[in-house]
Amino acid sequence: MATLIAPMNHSPKEDADVLWKAVKGWGTDESAIIAIMGQRNAVQRQQIRQAYQDIYQEDLIKRLESELSGNFEKAMYRWILDPADRYAVLANVAIKSINKDYHVIVEIASVLQPQELLAVRHAYHNRYKNSLEEDVAAHTSGYHRQLLVGLVSSFRYDGVEINPILAKHEADILHEAVKNKKGNIEEVIRILITRSKTQLKATFNRYRDDHGFSISKKLLNEASDDFLKAVHVAIRCIDDHKKYYEKVLRGALKRIGTDEDGLTRVVITRAEKDLKDIKELYYKRNSVHLEDTVAKEISGDYKKFLLTLLGKGH
């Protein structure tokens, strides 16, 4: 379930008016902006952008960028974008990052539904005049490239059929590869980039049944290079993306100096989807409410905004 609280009825025109008053003249009324934008869903936000453009003849996003700053600005910018466009931005930022945040790309390619991923690839064309796989390939090499390009290019079958014999067979292939570290890596890539998610989950379950521990746990101990790390993230995202996101949040908040990019990314991308479930997982795992940790670790308008998206009001 989502954490976002959006009204059934809203007037895009009235919302645009409030925003205009919040940004015009000297100073900015950040609280008013948060109160509106933090409580509108994707469709409503696009309607507000459109109404704002129609009435005031300027781009709301550009205006907010010039009024806001820091992590708050970054979070608001990503939030306002249409989801496919937002993922395109997240992927591009990751590709160009100095830290090589390629796990973000694996995450996007592995968590999204096949049709959603196609929409992201389309948005990427429009925005960057390149294909997503083109830019990913240009920044990677070897098996790592093969896996990442395969993941972002995938259009998985999304039916519910499971082939148990195949699951057993491919669980064995994965096991061999992880065990020997030299096993048939090409086969591991083939399995991860082409099989349906339902089939892959069956394969991971079979692995667990046969070996008494999950393949992602096994990989966590072994993952030393970029390639194995990417395999690990892909498997976690396909197997149970909510648990994966809980861990991203935990890691982001536990660090000395919070990882704001990770925190923002999870809150922004999941608030309209399943952030409530992720919050519950977080509480179970850490015996503290996600909102309380967020409130402690970050501050200012950025904090107000994320807490609003987390459904806490403001």
Added chain:
Amino acid sequence: MATLIAPMNHSPKEDADVLWKAVKGWGTDESAIIAIMGQRNAVQRQQIRQAYQDIYQEDLIKRLESELSGNFEKAMYRWILDPADRYAVLANVAIKSINKDYHVIVEIASVLQPQELLAVRHAYHNRYKNSLEEDVAAHTSGYHRQLLVGLVSSFRYDGVEINPILAKHEADILHEAVKNKKGNIEEVIRILITRSKTQLKATFNRYRDDHGFSISKKLLNEASDDFLKAVHVAIRCIDDHKKYYEKVLRGALKRIGTDEDGLTRVVITRAEKDLKDIKELYYKRNSVHLEDTVAKEISGDYKKFLLTLLGKGH
């Protein structure tokens, strides 16, 4: 330009009636079937299928399959299908072929526009409950797999921008790889599966300018294994698919015992697109009209049907 001659106005209901009379009772009026189906475009054919289903409560395709036979049946079956669905069938037949007709897969992936290829992948899901890349990957290995999976999974940027420096750089990479046969094959794959067609054409032109001959000509002399053959087909299809198809036709008709599958495939898939241009290329290259060769090499209803699609009447 197309060779198909389709009337602006047609009545799906009347067409369905004619077809019903042609198949009902003893015997089949193949000429009537050809006169209708051989002169209707993709939209009209789907309307006829629908009208036939509505009026006679049976599937026109199934009925024709039971009434017709041999190459005529095969050609008619492929012709009636919606194009995306037809390509899905052609790809699946190629994947499962004993002769490993994987060039058909390279051809489909390289000739179609990015959006058309996505539609084929979608049709493939619906028909085979697998993804196209999944089935391709399961039947191939090594670099050959990497190239084929990459090609069928591609969603190329389709803008017209060209980067001439990149074209020079990547023409050099291709040259090195073809020259040494060991060059950086992964880079060749990356270039072929991710770059836009416009960019790739610029790269191939640059190769030609720098070396005095085309890369496909060079490859033709070198292509000894499945991988290099696939590279050759991909480059030809991207560089100039009409010339490529002319050659497929020439090869199909020159063989002792015509290659009906190749002949059917080109006529069926291009009749509504650019078969007229391909016919002209054929005439220039062979000093004989394509229709005349077709008329000489094949016979019966199959011949009547293909000649109709070639715009010759019947």
